[in-house]
Amino acid sequence: MVDTKARRGRPIGTGIDDSDRIARLAELLKTQPDLKPTTAIRVMGFSDPSTIRRLRDKYKAFQASAQASAITAAPNTAPGTLRAPRKPDAVRFAGSPQLLR
Numbered sequence: 001m002v003d004t005k006a007r008r009g010r011p012i013g014t015g016i017d018d019s020d021r022i023a024r025l026a027e028l029l030k031t032q033p034d035l036k037p038t039t040a041i042r043v044m045g046f047s048d049p050s051t052i053r054r055l056r057d058k059y060k061a062f063q064a065s066a067q068a069s070a071i072t073a074a075p076n077t078a079p080g081t082l083r084a085p086r087k088p089d090a091v092r093f094a095g096s097p098q099l100l101r
Helices: 017-031 037-043 049-073 088-092
Strands: none
Touching: 017 037, 017 049, 049 088
């Protein structure tokens, strides 16, 4: 017997692949930064409110994942930056007689 409960409410996601539309939207917003995402979607030719909301929400998720991947993909790897940060006490007492004890 199956013990899984049916989820309540509307299922998440539509299953529609909007990756090409999201890429075009990102390019349009990059070339015209004064546009807001909803306005840019309308400029692309979409007028259905459901489509506009779907694309806007997917673009917001795309933007968040792109920023997160950019942060993790480009760590600071300059020489001398890989050591651990100094503790506040070590900075405050550096050069003082207390360190010589």
